[in-house]
Amino acid sequence: MYSHRFNSDIHITRHASERMAARNINDGELIELIEAGTVKHKDDVRVWVAKNFDNRQDNLLCVAAVLEDKIVVKTVMHHFEWEEK
Template sequence: MYSHRFKVNIHITRHASERMAARNITEGELLELVERGKVKYKDATRLWVARYFENRQDNLLSVAAVLEDKLVVKNRYASL
């Protein structure tokens, strides 16, 4: 998977993949989140991205990630 927004490949950690499966979050939703979500940086490389998804019961999805030579999705969160 590739992010045009960040111009790097996206790597999903095992933990993030497991959380996505548990919450029925698709790779398409993850890509939309990364490409169109609101970004908040903790520092130069660590960030969160959040986006509202109207068609989901847990409609606010966010991701914690590290941006270096690739975007590493470390954890996948879903909240109301």
Template sequence: MYSNRFKRNVHVTRHAWERMQQREIDEAQLCELLETGETRYKDQTRLWIAKAFAQRSDNLVCAAVVLENQLIVKTVMHHFEWEEMS
């Protein structure tokens, strides 16, 4: 997987894949989230990317990621609220 937005290969951790399966988030939704979701940075390398999907009732869907040589997806959440960031 590659992110045109971040100009990096994407690495999804085992933990993130497991959470995606539990939360019924497929790879296509993850790609759309990474490419078009709203971003909020914690610092220069750590950020959250969130997006509302019309077909889902558990919005927002969010990925916690790290920008290194790759875009590393650490986890994927649902029922996300921006106020929960820390």
């Protein structure tokens, strides 16, 4: 899997893959999330990317990822809400 947005390969951890399966999130939704979602940086390498999917009842979907030599998707969440600062 590859992200044109981040110009990088995407690696999905076993944990993230298990969360995707449990939450019925397919590869197409994951790539759309990464390519078109809202990005918030925790620091220089850690990010959250979230996107609303109209056809799903569990919005927002979000990935927690690390930007290294590739994008490492650590987990995939649903019913996500941005924290207020």
